[in-house]
Amino acid sequence: MGVRRLANLKKKWDASGSKDDEAEYLLEKIKCKQLTQEMLELAAHLGHPAACRALGKEAFTADKPDRYLRSLFAWGKPVFVLAAIAAARRVLPYWEDYFPARLEPRQAIESALTWMKSPCADHEYLAHLAANRATEISWTKQTSNGDTKAKLVPCTLAAAFCAASVIESPATSLAHVVISVNHAKDALDLNDPDASLSMVIRLALIEFALTGTSSALDDLPPLAQEVLEETE
Secondary structure (H helix, E strand, O other), X not given: OHHHHHHHHHHHHHHHOOHHHHHXXXXXXXXXXXXXXXXXXXXXXXXXXXXXXXXXXXOOOOOOHHHHHHOOHHHXXXXXXXXXXXXXXXXXXXXXXXXOOOOHHHHHHHHHHHHHHOXXXXXXXXXXXXXXXXXXXXXXXXXXXXHHHHHHHHHHHHHHHHHHOOOOOHXXXXXXXXXXXXXXXXXXHHHOOOOOHHHHHHHHHHHHHHHOOOHHXXXXXXXXXXXXXXXX
């Protein structure tokens, strides 16, 4: 009966587009154990309109990005690691446009993705190695001209601290997430100042909260074959 009611509420919401209907649907998902109260609260915290309406809450607001990220602590390590992944992969293309054969930042992000899908000590160790390699290449590339350095070094540091965020306790992990996101913001401000990194993170986390997954957890788009051949 509950599943049938859920399907009917989904049809009703699809037809109307109403936030009230979506809120009713989300509450029914909790009853059907397809969504947890905790994750609905996260969606509301992030400002999802229907989640806010369902719970009678307002979105969390913060005057500084660091405070906004730290507000995610209550929802656990995977949530804020996902914030770093979303930020780091947003700016990865700037690095790969200039250094397509240097895979260290890509590998750092991939190590975090692997941990998200299968958290274990072995994957934490691989993330540790990937974080170190991405950090090392960031210093190597600082010998480039000043403009290139300013625009690209934050990209690889965002990836490095993204990987590092999976290998520590939750409190230290969150500190690394903050550093990763700050580097990603620096990279975005330099390469595409009109873009919003906070929106990228927010959408990735809302999707994760309401569906249990996120497009930010998808495999990274493959590099062109000629680039792969250069690295062999």
